[in-house]
Amino acid sequence: MTITVVPPAPSTLEGYNFAYLDEATKRMIRRALLKAVAIPGHQIPFGAREMPLPYGWGTGGIQVTASILGPTDTLKVIDQGADDTTNAISIRRFFTRVAGVATTEHTAEATVVQTRHRIPERTLREDQIIVYQVPQPEPLFRLEPRRMETKRLHALADYGLMHVRLYEDIARLGHIAKAYDYPVMVNRRYLMSPSPIPAFDNPKMHRMPALQLFGAGREKRIYAIPPYTEVRSLDFEDHPFRPIRAPHACALCGSRDTYLDEVITDDAGGRLFVCSDTDFCAERQADSAKEAAE
Amino acid sequence: MTGLTPGFADPALDAQASFRAVLEAMSRPGRIQRTGSSLHLPAPLGQATAAVLLALADADTGFAHDAGAAAEAWLRFHCGMPLVPAGEATFVLATGAPPALATLCQGSEEEPQASATLVIQVAGLAEDEGWHLTGPGIETEHRLRVDGAPEGFVAAWAANRAGFPCGVDVVLCAGDRLAALPRTVMIAEG
Known part of the structure; x- marks a missing residue:
């Protein structure tokens, strides 16, 4: 007797409703x-x-x-x-x-x-x-x-x-x-x-x-x-709302208008700022790499 | 139970598609969506009407309608919703003249979501002509022509809108097309 192994559907899990919830x-x-x-x-x-x-x-x-x-x-x-x-x-x-x-x-x-x-x-x-x-x-x-x-x-x-x-x-x-x-x-x-x-x-x-x-x-x-x-x-007329970001450029893509994460790099106070939006940052890096190549 | 026809062919995916059409319609008042359903329905139910109720109504939602016995049997078989007076219903279906907006469940100041959704079956819907709609979901202005809109609807809508956040949300269905009027939308006659 041969046992046929039926592989599960490549993507979805058997036994659950579509998108898990009933x-x-x-x-x-x-x-x-x-x-x-x-x-x-x-x-x-x-x-x-x-x-x-x-x-x-x-x-x-x-x-x-x-x-x-x-x-x-x-x-x-x-x-x-x-x-x-x-x-x-x-x-x-x-x-x-x-x-x-x-x-x-x-x-x-x-x-x-x-x-x-x-x-x-x-x-x-x-x-x-x-x-x-x-x-x-x-x-x-x-x-x-x-x-x-x-x-x-x-x-x-x-x-x-x-x-x-x-x-x-x-x-x-x-x-x-x-x-x-x-x-x-x-x-x-x-x-x-x-x-x-x-x-x-x-x-x-x-x-x-x-x-x-x-x-x-x-x-x-x-x-x-x-x-x-x-x-x-919410704000006041004399204290208008101000969006805050770290006053740096992204260390990877150089952006000066995106929200930055602070990354500690060593034990000696070393740190750098990088874009929090990884997709946006990677796109900017790819764009500038392309420009540099041209 | 002779002649009872099936509901959604794929309950999960068809309900999802119908819901997304309503969500899109509710998010962009006056923009017409299609449910794309092809159900065999008892008169007078239209494709979009049936799709909206199949997707959203169930045993937890009180229901009132004027669609007659055949439609009632079909809807209750597939959705299992209890029949209640229009003033208490979560979903109200009007295939003819709808009940006055003010008589429907409006919710309370603390729980404005406990309010009715009125599904009105109309003769036709067209964008870019007719009413001028403004409010959340609309960049500047949307236009919507409703053929067979209930008489005095625009004035009744403005009056009911004054009760915000309480109010009634409306889904207009014509064939397999639908448009929605959330309670926030302002309607000016074209």
């Missing part, structure tokens, strides 16, 4: 997403499922991605701007296995970009969707820990607490000392946490041509910003 869960998330788009910046509770990775690793983003992803999509996943970190690779591989979708590291080729804490430097287009992984969706959480109370504050659009918080920074330090997770007003109605992206990225959310979806798995909240929607970083 259809009832997807419908529930999809309904939440549609209401989220209709009420820009408003947090909508949803029944987050346990995912095969721990909270804090992007379970909210993964569930949103799983609910929107189709077989023709091309997925890019970044973790702090990088395509090659453990989290980004794991999530890309997860969707390759459970949905068989194509993945890419190039922002321009992606139809869905799932991100942890960065917005790609390359401007997103109308035919792209960006999914943010959100650890804490409630912008008022550190000021008012009671959910019932923050819900009421959102209903009343009473955001004085946050203004006082920013004012206290100015009074104590002379400037607003929030470098990431800098609160924004969406469509002049809802105060929203942009997820812990650097404040440098906040202006990219304003009137972005792409749809922006946010998923918080542990906190079980979904929210969204439709395309071309006004997103303003």
